[in-house]
Amino acid sequence: MALLELRPPVRPPDQGIRPAHKAPLDARHSFTLRRLSRQDRLVMAALFIMAVVFSLWNLTGAPSYQDDEGTYTAQAFSVHKGTLAPYTYWYDHPPLGWIQIAALNWIPMLFNLGDGTAIGATRYVIAAFFVSSAILLYMLARRLTVRIPFAALTTVVFILSPLSLVLGRQVYLDNVAVPWVLLAFYLALSSRHALAHHVFAGTCFAIAVLSKETLAIFGPALLLTLINRPRWSNRAFSVVGFLAVGALVLAFYPLAALLRNELLAGPDHVSLQEALTFQFLKRSGSGTIFETGSSRAELLTGWLYFDKYLITAGLIAALVCLFRRNSRAITLAVALFALPIVLGQGYLPAMYIIAVIPFLALAVGVGVDIAWSGTEKLWRHHAGLKNPLRGSFVVALGGSLVLMSMPQWFEQDRELLTAETNTDWKNTMTWVQDNVSREDVVLAPYSMWHDLNSSGWDDPWSMIAVEKPDLDAQFDQIHPGSWRDVDYIVVGPTVLANIENLGLTRTGKVLENSVPVKTFGEWSINKMTVPLEELAVRGTP
Amino acid sequence: MVSVVLASTVVVVVALALFAIASSTLYLNTYAWWDPKTQVRTSYSGLLETESVSFSLIMPCRNEREDVMRATLAALLTQTHSKKEVIISVGHDDPETVATAYRLANEFPELVRVSVDSNETKNKPLQLNRALEICRNDVVGVFDAESIAAKALLSHIDSVFMTRNADVVQGAVQLINYRDTWYSLRNCLEYFTWFRSRLHAHSRQGFIPLGGNTVFIKRELLNAVGGWDGSCLAEDCDLGVRLSTLGRRIVVAYSPELVTREETPDSVGTLIRQRTRWSLGFMQVFAKGDWKALPTRRMRLIAWWTLMQQHFMAFAGVCIPVAIIAAVWGNFPLIVTLIAFLPLIPTFATIAFDLCMLREFGRDHRFELSSYDYFRLIVGTPFYQMILAYSALRALVKFQRGDFRWEKTSHAGSHLVYIEQAAVAQS
Numbered sequence: 005m006a007l008l009e010l011r012p013p014v015r016p017p018d019q020g021i022r023p024a025h026k027a028p029l030d031a032r033h034s035f036t037l038r039r040l041s042r043q044d045r046l047v048m049a050a051l052f053i054m055a056v057v058f059s060l061w062n063l064t065g066a067p068s069y070q071d072d073e074g075t076y077t078a079q080a081f082s083v084h085k086g087t088l089a090p091y092t093y094w095y096d097h098p099p100l101g102w103i104q105i106a107a108l109n110w111i112p113m114l115f116n117l118g119d120g121t122a123i124g125a126t127r128y129v130i131a132a133f134f135v136s137s138a139i140l141l142y143m144l145a146r147r148l149t150v151r152i153p154f155a156a157l158t159t160v161v162f163i164l165s166p167l168s169l170v171l172g173r174q175v176y177l178d179n180v181a182v183p184w185v186l187l188a189f190y191l192a193l194s195s196r197h198a199l200a201h202h203v204f205a206g207t208c209f210a211i212a213v214l215s216k217e218t219l220a221i222f223g224p225a226l227l228l229t230l231i232n233r234p235r236w237s238n239r240a241f242s243v244v245g246f247l248a249v250g251a252l253v254l255a256f257y258p259l260a261a262l263l264r265n266e267l268l269a270g271p272d273h274v275s276l277q278e279a280l281t282f283q284f285l286k287r288s289g290s291g292t293i294f295e296t297g298s299s300r301a302e303l304l305t306g307w308l309y310f311d312k313y314l315i316t317a318g319l320i321a322a323l324v325c326l327f328r329r330n331s332r333a334i335t336l337a338v339a340l341f342a343l344p345i346v347l348g349q350g351y352l353p354a355m356y357i358i359a360v361i362p363f364l365a366l367a368v369g370v371g372v373d374i375a376w377s378g379t380e381k382l383w384r385h386h387a388g389l390k391n392p393l394r395g396s397f398v399v400a401l402g403g404s405l406v407l408m409s410m411p412q413w414f415e416q417d418r419e420l421l422t423a424e425t426n427t428d429w430k431n432t433m434t435w436v437q438d439n440v441s442r443e444d445v446v447l448a449p450y451s452m453w454h455d456l457n458s459s460g461w462d463d464p465w466s467m468i469a470v471e472k473p474d475l476d477a478q479f480d481q482i483h484p485g486s487w488r489d490v491d492y493i494v495v496g497p498t499v500l501a502n503i504e505n506l507g508l509t510r511t512g513k514v515l516e517n518s519v520p521v522k523t524f525g526e527w528s529i530n531k532m533t534v535p536l537e538e539l540a541v542r543g544t545p
Numbered sequence: 546m547v548s549v550v551l552a553s554t555v556v557v558v559v560a561l562a563l564f565a566i567a568s569s570t571l572y573l574n575t576y577a578w579w580d581p582k583t584q585v586r587t588s589y590s591g592l593l594e595t596e597s598v599s600f601s602l603i604m605p606c607r608n609e610r611e612d613v614m615r616a617t618l619a620a621l622l623t624q625t626h627s628k629k630e631v632i633i634s635v636g637h638d639d640p641e642t643v644a645t646a647y648r649l650a651n652e653f654p655e656l657v658r659v660s661v662d663s664n665e666t667k668n669k670p671l672q673l674n675r676a677l678e679i680c681r682n683d684v685v686g687v688f689d690a691e692s693i694a695a696k697a698l699l700s701h702i703d704s705v706f707m708t709r710n711a712d713v714v715q716g717a718v719q720l721i722n723y724r725d726t727w728y729s730l731r732n733c734l735e736y737f738t739w740f741r742s743r744l745h746a747h748s749r750q751g752f753i754p755l756g757g758n759t760v761f762i763k764r765e766l767l768n769a770v771g772g773w774d775g776s777c778l779a780e781d782c783d784l785g786v787r788l789s790t791l792g793r794r795i796v797v798a799y800s801p802e803l804v805t806r807e808e809t810p811d812s813v814g815t816l817i818r819q820r821t822r823w824s825l826g827f828m829q830v831f832a833k834g835d836w837k838a839l840p841t842r843r844m845r846l847i848a849w850w851t852l853m854q855q856h857f858m859a860f861a862g863v864c865i866p867v868a869i870i871a872a873v874w875g876n877f878p879l880i881v882t883l884i885a886f887l888p889l890i891p892t893f894a895t896i897a898f899d900l901c902m903l904r905e906f907g908r909d910h911r912f913e914l915s916s917y918d919y920f921r922l923i924v925g926t927p928f929y930q931m932i933l934a935y936s937a938l939r940a941l942v943k944f945q946r947g948d949f950r951w952e953k954t955s956h957a958g959s960h961l962v963y964i965e966q967a968a969v970a971q972s
Contacts, residue, residue, distance in 0.1 A: 199580065203894070237584065238584075240904065244898060244900065244901050248893065248894050248898075249890065252889070252893055253890065256886070259883070260883060263879060263882050
């Protein structure tokens with residue numbers, strides 16, 4: 005008996021020998037870069053040129069530079085100096101996004117692109133990510149067996165949509181993360197079911213999430229993409245490899261925090277834990293979408309203003325995607341992405357929409373392709389209807405594009421490609437550079453902070469971003485006189501809103517006690533007028 | 546400042562080297578699963594109807610128990626292939642085994658013969674060479690005394706020789722007594738990845754260290770290269786290297802139904818002795834330098850890496866934690882410390898894939914594995930790694946001292962229980 009227990013339990017034999025390892029059956033998933041057809045090559049070249057032209061044209065003219073763009077530009081330049089941010093890095097976002105920008109932004113700087121400004125030059129880096137996204141989107145559509153014209157339509161919609169074009173040229177981390185997530189989907193769909201591709205899909209997804217954390221929401225859709233196919237013999241390996249390597253790469257972020265002793269909250273230091281609680285729980289919410297006037301509702305209105313056609317068509321097409329097995333993940337991706345918008349109440353950033361734009365465009369391409377397959381079935385049954393059906397399909401598609409979206413798209417794209425919205429910004433900056441002493445302490449919005457600081461101040465505590473006197477504890481150590489130490493404040497269109505939303509009392513004090521010395525449109529440069537009784541406190545004549 | 550830069554450079558270089566080693570291990574271990582096409586490529590070709598080669602099977606024995614030898618011989622004699630002979634190879638200083646060998650040979654006089662090696666030095670390659678002298682058939686095969694061949698193995702090997710036009714065919718060996726000791730599960734899985742995956746990767750690269758069991762070589766070729774190297778502890782690896790260098794066609798084939806079944810070493814001490822012998826053998830082969838005759842620089846690089854990887858791998862398991870601890874305590878810049886952690890990605894990924902392989906191992910051999918088995922596979926890994934590292938170190942010391950005595954692995958016959966059990970389940 006004892007001997008018997010030591011023996012391993014053996015399963016009864018299967019009927020006959022197990023069949024040899026199964027190769028995948030979906031030979032239709034044949035799109036790879038190694039075997040490109042002539043048409044694919046031509047279309048990709050055309051789309052590439054189109055993406056390059058549209059993303060570079062008037063890049064620095066419109067839209068106007070935002071504070072967030074300035075923040076990431078400044079952080080990217082800090083990476084060159086070996087730090088993650090000019091001020092204390094507080095785990096607001098994982099740093100890989102601006103580390104990637106830092107890896108590339110010396111190139112446009114070298115060629116003096118971007119009107120001689122650092123933020124303008126950094127937009128050129130983002131343009132490279134936008135062009136990559138456009139091409140990857142076509143490849144992804146082709147890998148999802150979408151016909152060439154409709155795959156091209158996907159990318160054209162992505163490039164021409166004013167929503168995509170306006171957000172896609174700004175220095176946002178989402179723009180850096182998007183090509184990685186598209187590449188992850190492309191690799192997960194690898195036609196060879198090659199384990200390496202699936203492992204790299206996990207890596208790419210981890211890079212995307214480390215570039216912008218909100219993209220983590222695509223995780224389940226990506227996993228569905230990987231497994232929702234006819235069973236193949238190495239599936240367990242693919243899933244394990246994808247999950248394990250993805251998780252291991254992701255783990256480097258908390259690991260880095262741990263090594264800096266900033267993983268968990270504690271006194272006297274920032275921490276990943278605190279940053280996460282702030283971003284997900286404490287940050288003042290944006291209200292619900294159903295509440296008119298809430299910032300969530302306003303955001304949605306803003307997005308719809310830029311492109312209601314893509315959003316509506318994309319949502320409908322995402323439902324159509326359910327009709328084809330390999331495109332159900334798109335439905336899931338769009339649905340997951342919509343969840344925080346529809347159900348959430350927490351803070352919702354304006355650029356949140358960026359990551360879903362390619363998926364909406366993809367849904368449109370796939371949806372049209374599914375509809376075309378449907379009509380094809382129809383004319384197979386009724387041979388006489390072939391030409392009328394094909395004709396009316398093309399007319400309906402072309403008609404809806406031209407009549408509905410084109411007029412609005414044309415108007416907004418033309419605006420974007422011709423407007424000069426940064427003139428006042430530029431004049432303000434130049435005036436400060438020419439007229440303010442490098443010894444003076446200046447508060448400036450983040451949109452021009454890096455360009456000002458690098459023009460001679462070279463000290464984040466004499467050229468100070470407007471949020472920092474209130475939000476970075478180091479300010480008190482360096483400026484014992486607090487807000488009274490400030491000499492100038494550069495006031496842009498966002499400064500008042502920031503003072504209100506972020507509770508910037510010190511910056512508010514500066515603004516109260518200053519008068520404009522020079523004004524350019526919405527911009528002005530204010531000089532502090534220190535009341536006499538305050539001079540005593542300040543201790544200088 | 547200069548010292549920090551210097552120390553940081555050292556940490557980064559070591560970490561990148563460890564990353565390369567761990568990635569290479571990951572690649573080799575999982576090669577067979579990269580792509581379903583690889584799986585098709587690595588299995589046996591179809592069975593031909595006619596037999597075209599005849600086999601001389603050498604069964605080297607030393608201090609073996611009779612029941613172990615009898616089981617091995619029975620598996621060889623009941624092969625479905627018709628043209629075969631068995632030569633039991635023994636040493637003159639081991640009278641008990643010699644007596645057993647003759648007793649067995651007398652039972653099957655027309656199929657079994659005995660070869661007694663009378664050299665003063667005693668080791669496996671010398672015994673094999675002595676036996677080779679009396680082989681008469683086209684292909685020479687080697688089966689260790691404690692291994693149980695699958696019934697249809699020779700027929701399939703015959704077909705591979707014909708369809709793939711091979712000079713050498715390496716069949717697979719599988720340890721199966723995975724429940725016996727804490728290290729046996731790891732040991733079994735190690736064999737599984739070696740024959741299921743790693744050897745195929747080496748074969749693809751054109752440089753194969755052969756195994757010493759279930760290996761088949763054309764007799765003429767074997768004679769032409771002078772048989773096995775009698776002074777080498779890894780005579781099998783050495784032969785593979787020499788034949789690879791000559792550009793001969795070596796085919797590796799795997800099918801779970803056709804593996805030769807063996808047992809794990811019966812104690813940690815035996816395991817260490819066995820591993821020391823292998824490591825030392827690899828070092829000898831490396832030092833001999835036959836691989837330097839390979840035609841291209843790329844091939845030589847592959848050969849260098851293949852022969853060294855064994856040792857690298859053994860040390861990497863110990864070096865990675867040491868490097869990380871050093872990096873964390875050394876107060877280096879954050880990026881340097883993070884790079885020190887990089888080798889953990891392929892290392893942990895390899896362990897994750899090990900779990901998938903264990904599942905496949907259980908499926909292939911119809912073992913009912915429990916979640917406890919998966920658990921102990923992971924928990925046992927660092928300790929097993931330490932045994933490998935210790936053995937490699939021991940081998941290095943012996944190599945420096947020039948101590949090349951043969952440390953034989955003893956056989957207890959515990960795999961026979963598993964085979965009986967499987968046979969009962971089959972019937």
